[in-house]
Amino acid sequence: MASKKNRARSSSKDAAPRKYKKKTSPIVIEKVEYVDYKDVDLLSRFMSDRAKIRNRRVSGNDVQQQREVANAIKVAREMALLPYAKRVANQRTRPPRDARRDDDGRGSADVRDEQVGATADEAVEGDAAETETVGAEGGE
Numbered sequence: 088m089a090s091k092k093n094r095a096r097s098s099s100k101d102a103a104p105r106k107y108k109k110k111t112s113p114i115v116i117e118k119v120e121y122v123d124y125k126d127v128d129l130l131s132r133f134m135s136d137r138a139k140i141r142n143r144r145v146s147g148n149d150v151q152q153q154r155e156v157a158n159a160i161k162v163a164r165e166m167a168l169l170p171y172a173k174r175v176a177n178q179r180t181r182p183p184r185d186a187r188r189d190d191d192g193r194g195s196a197d198v199r200d201e202q203v204g205a206t207a208d209e210a211v212e213g214d215a216a217e218t219e220t221v222g223a224e225g226g227e
Contacts, residue, residue: 110147114156122155124162127169134160138173 113132114122122129133146133156140160143153163169 110145112147112149112152114148114152122152122159124159124166125168126159127163130156130160130163130169134169136173137175138170 113119113129117129119126119129124130133141133148135141140157143150146153146156148156160169164171
């Protein structure tokens with residue numbers, strides 16, 4: 088038995104189905120008879136900015152047209168007329184994770200390097216001091 092919430096949801100869907108206008112395909116608009124793999128301008132309309140093949144829903148093609156377009160794009164890619172993928176340069180608004188700034192304006196990587204360098208320098212100075220004392224003791 089359905090609860091009151093489920094009944095309300097199902098009745099609202101039946102009451103107002105969404106109406107939308109079917110998008111017309113560029114193939115129909117330009118009256119293309121045959122989708123040719125060499126027609127790069129037409130095929131590039133069915134590709135996203137990253138060179139992915141657009142959906143039927145987005146492009147407005149029917150099943151047959153979408154199949155022809157997809158096959159033509161794949162052949163054009165194989166013939167090196169179209170790219171498999173395009174690199175899109177994106178703008179990063181925040182700095183990368185490893186270069187975050189501390190309160191004094193230096194990066195955490197810089198501070199870490201200075202700390203490691205300081206301990207290494209102290210160790211070298213400590214070794215030099217030990218050799219001096221050993222040499223002094225041995226000379227007596």
